[in-house]
Amino acid sequence: AAALLTPVQPVQAQTKPPAPPPSQYIQCINPGQPLLRIPEIVSANGKLRGVITLRTEANRMNLGATGNQCVAQPVRAFRAAHGTLPGYAGSIPVGFKDATVPQPPSQYADPMPGPTLRARVGDLVQLTLLNQVDTGPFGDSIDRAEHGMGCDESSAPYPSIDKFPDCFHGSSTGNIHYHGTHTNPTTTGDNVFIEIRPSPRKNGEPVVTEKSVRKSMDQFFATCEKALAKDPLVQWPFSWADLPKSYVSEQTKLLKAYDRDRANMQKLWPVDQAQLDIGAWPQYYIGAYPSCFRLPAYQESTWPPTAPMIPAAPGIMAMAAAKFGKTIKLPAGHDHQMTKGGDMPPVPAPRPLVMGQSPGTHWYHAHKHGSTTINVNNGMTGLFVIEGKYDDDLNAYYGAGWTRKQPLMQINELGVSPNLFTGKRGPLPFQVNGRPQPTVSMKSGEVQMWRLSNGAARSGAYFVGPPTGFAWKQIAQDGVQLTPANYWNNENQPFLMSAGNRVDLLVKAPVNTGATTQSFDVQVRQSVNDLENATNPLMTLLTVVVEPGPAVTGNAATFVPQDQAPTQPPFLTDVIDSEIAGTQTIVFESVAPNPAPPAGVKAPFTQQTINGQKFDGNIGEVILLNRAQEWKIVNRTTNASQPGPINHPFHIHINPFQVVEIFDPQAPYLDPTTHKPVIIPPPSPNPKNVKADYVRLYVTSAAAKTYDGQCVLDPLDESTWKPCAGDPQPGKTGRIWWDVFGMPSGLSVTVDNKPIVIPGYFKMRSRFVDYTGQWVIHCHILAHEDRGMMNVVEVVPFLTPYSHH
Numbered sequence: 001a002a003a004l005l006t007p008v009q010p011v012q013a014q015t016k017p018p019a020p021p022p023s024q025y026i027q028c029i030n031p032g033q034p035l036l037r038i039p040e041i042v043s044a045n046g047k048l049r050g051v052i053t054l055r056t057e058a059n060r061m062n063l064g065a066t067g068n069q070c071v072a073q074p075v076r077a078f079r080a081a082h083g084t085l086p087g088y089a090g091s092i093p094v095g096f097k098d099a100t101v102p103q104p105p106s107q108y109a110d111p112m113p114g115p116t117l118r119a120r121v122g123d124l125v126q127l128t129l130l131n132q133v134d135t136g137p138f139g140d141s142i143d144r145a146e147h148g149m150g151c152d153e154s155s156a157p158y159p160s161i162d163k164f165p166d167c168f169h170g171s172s173t174g175n176i177h178y179h180g181t182h183t184n185p186t187t188t189g190d191n192v193f194i195e196i197r198p199s200p201r202k203n204g205e206p207v208v209t210e211k212s213v214r215k216s217m218d219q220f221f222a223t224c225e226k227a228l229a230k231d232p233l234v235q236w237p238f239s240w241a242d243l244p245k246s247y248v249s250e251q252t253k254l255l256k257a258y259d260r261d262r263a264n265m266q267k268l269w270p271v272d273q274a275q276l277d278i279g280a281w282p283q284y285y286i287g288a289y290p291s292c293f294r295l296p297a298y299q300e301s302t303w304p305p306t307a308p309m310i311p312a313a314p315g316i317m318a319m320a321a322a323k324f325g326k327t328i329k330l331p332a333g334h335d336h337q338m339t340k341g342g343d344m345p346p347v348p349a350p351r352p353l354v355m356g357q358s359p360g361t362h363w364y365h366a367h368k369h370g371s372t373t374i375n376v377n378n379g380m381t382g383l384f385v386i387e388g389k390y391d392d393d394l395n396a397y398y399g400a401g402w403t404r405k406q407p408l409m410q411i412n413e414l415g416v417s418p419n420l421f422t423g424k425r426g427p428l429p430f431q432v433n434g435r436p437q438p439t440v441s442m443k444s445g446e447v448q449m450w451r452l453s454n455g456a457a458r459s460g461a462y463f464v465g466p467p468t469g470f471a472w473k474q475i476a477q478d479g480v481q482l483t484p485a486n487y488w489n490n491e492n493q494p495f496l497m498s499a500g501n502r503v504d505l506l507v508k509a510p511v512n513t514g515a516t517t518q519s520f521d522v523q524v525r526q527s528v529n530d531l532e533n534a535t536n537p538l539m540t541l542l543t544v545v546v547e548p549g550p551a552v553t554g555n556a557a558t559f560v561p562q563d564q565a566p567t568q569p570p571f572l573t574d575v576i577d578s579e580i581a582g583t584q585t586i587v588f589e590s591v592a593p594n595p596a597p598p599a600g601v602k603a604p605f606t607q608q609t610i611n612g613q614k615f616d617g618n619i620g621e622v623i624l625l626n627r628a629q630e631w632k633i634v635n636r637t638t639n640a641s642q643p644g645p646i647n648h649p650f651h652i653h654i655n656p657f658q659v660v661e662i663f664d665p666q667a668p669y670l671d672p673t674t675h676k677p678v679i680i681p682p683p684s685p686n687p688k689n690v691k692a693d694y695v696r697l698y699v700t701s702a703a704a705k706t707y708d709g710q711c712v713l714d715p716l717d718e719s720t721w722k723p724c725a726g727d728p729q730p731g732k733t734g735r736i737w738w739d740v741f742g743m744p745s746g747l748s749v750t751v752d753n754k755p756i757v758i759p760g761y762f763k764m765r766s767r768f769v770d771y772t773g774q775w776v777i778h779c780h781i782l783a784h785e786d787r788g789m790m791n792v793v794e795v796v797p798f799l800t801p802y803s804h805h
């Protein structure tokens with residue numbers, strides 16, 4: 001970890017006089033500066049075309065030192081080669097005309113999320129990712145894996161019993177997960193198994209550049225456009241033969257050259273070759289990789305679609321079965337690769353599109369297993385606004401172009417190394433658009449729509465409610481709009497954004513009749529469990545500055561009425577009982593290591609598991625295409641676990657889900673009048689530093705009840721381990737769609753000296769429709785994902801030879 005403090009050259013070195021090496025600390029950027037306007041890549045003529053460059057920057061980072069002290073740190077960052085400024089107000093980033101100088105000024109860049117992507121439902125995404133990371137500043141402290149040295153090491157006794165690949169490692173490898181997209185999960189779609197190593201460098205400059213790949217990328221995108229124009233369900237490309245010859249031969253050359261470098265002990269080409277041999281899509285690339293996929297538009301006005309959803313495809317079944325069941329033998333050290341099967345052949349048309357892309361607030365982030373935490377901590381996240389009828393309906397009420405002027409807010413938890421790596425405890429502070437506690441300006445009495453995305457690698461942000469004088473209504477969750485009734489009925493509610501969640505929030509400012517601006521803090525609790533939601537200290541996430549003057553009137557000052565609110569597309573109809581074609585139970589657990597860690601090594605080395613296993617590349621769940629399933633997502637992590645209860649945020653790629661039942665054995669008992677948890681304050685005086693607690697809804701004996709509304713769970717009778725009558729549950733209709741949902745922690749009790757775990761759970765329903773292939777489910781506390789809390793889902797177009805487990 002020592003190398004993390006190595007001084008690095010500032011990014012803007014070419015435009016500023018050479019600076020003396022930094023002292024240990026530099027002053028951090030001040031809180032309270034206007035929200036940063038993140039540059040955007042905007043689609044035109046139905047295509048989101050652009051270049052995202054992953055590169056090394058020296059940023060002034062707040063690593064939690066006291067006194068607002070920062071250090072210059074090398075970070076990896078997504079940057080747009082040709083971004084444009086967004087339509088909302090705020091600070092103009094460095095590099096743009098009339099840039100706002102951050103206060104205090106610094107020769108080091110301040111952290112900034114990647115470019116915002118803005119497209120429309122139906123568009124084709126055609127993005128080139130360039131990896132131009134200069135690995136020099138990161139040394140062997142992070143890029144050890146590429147040198148065959150396995151897990152990252154630190155001065156703390158990490159990684160202890162963690163084993164490659166389920167450990168922190170190799171973070172200069174790039175890829176992009178388009179979180180919230182319903183699209184092709186394979187090849188050049190939302191494929192998180194792809195790993196792109198940095199371009200080699202010549203005279204200090206990357207050799208793979210926008211210019212060097214332009215011709216082959218242009219050619220690829222032109223062919224891709226033709227292939228995908230036929231049908232929104234086409235999953236193309238299917239094999240490397242579909243890529244331009246120039247790109248394939250250049251990649252082959254670069255990969256082989258990489259392998260000839262004796263410093264790179266982890267060889268890449270043999271892995272790609274083994275995958276090519278069985279017709280699979282290769283995993284490793286160098287310098288450049290294209291994304292080309294459709295954001296499918298559902299065209300029918302009713303659901304289900306008029307044509308049959310279940311394809312009959314015996315020919316495909318035989319073809320794929322012949323491919324399947326083969327075991328890929330991969331070189332040592334690559335046991336995390338897929339061990340079965342290749343890519344599915346495309347399922348033939350005609351069959352209807354069953355679901356479309358939901359218009360809303362989505363996002364993207366780096367997703368290289370083992371490096372996701374470090375990369376997301378570095379700021380390798382960005383917003384992905386997918387526009388559609390939702391925006392049109394809002395603009396019909398608020399005025400043309402209104403949605404494009406509304407502020408975008410990416411919550412970050414920036415840093416350079418995960419807590420578990422350094423052994424340091426406690427979360428990093430929150431930022432919004434890379435900056436601490438920015439200000440958002442509102443007119444007197446105005447209504448704005450805030451598009452919030454929690455891009456933190458760890459913490460949930462629990463919004464306790466609007467500031468005094470404000471009102472708010474949530475209108476979308478995880479990029480999927482709520483029904484008009486759900487939107488209308490949730491005024492001024494507190495809400496939790498777990499890591500990965502998005503919320504669209506209509507916010508109404510108070511009228512400011514004064515002569516000067518008035519400031520109001522939006523407060524959150526930084527949290528990973530119920531107790532922290534209820535009792536953690538309040539912190540200011542951002543400040544709203546309300547301008548003085550006559551109150552805004554008319555629609556601009558009014559929540560869009562329920563009967564004029566955007567209506568949901570037909571495919572968001574509730575998943576009903578009769579649709580359920582299968583069930584699965586998936587158990588998440590933070591579990592004490594087995595074997596036990598070395599003497600003296602305690603809490604940080606808890607193992608993160610799904611169904612008792614860490615990620616090994618094998619298929620965890622198999623589902624037939626175009627069926628719905630109900631899954632019970634169980635959390636056996638309890639108050640007795642190390643390091644305490646954790647509501648692991650469950651995330652699934654490609655298809656959103658509806659939550660139909662929640663059992664939270666540690667749920668707070670809510671005061672019937674205030675609907676808030678009843679807090680038990682710590683004793684006073686408090687010599688043992690006891691923390692505040694809250695009254696639980698569930699108790700384990702009738703004698704333990706102090707309030708009428710409490711429920712009794714019998715630790716010896718599993719049939720009572722479910723929600724009681726007084727525990728509010730998701731409605732039967734108009735259910736909310738999510739793609740991240742925190743699973744309630746379990747409760748550990750001791751009966752007759754025997755420990756009993758009463759697990760928390762939620763049940764969800766999802767339609768696994770339209771696209772076949774392999775993708776992942778994982779905990780969105782990314783340190784858990786990196787350390788093994790992930791597995792692979794496969795949607796197959798035929799009867800599978802696998803058994804469920």
Ligand SMILES: [Cu+2]
Nearest residue numbers: 648779781784
């Ligand atoms: Cu977790």
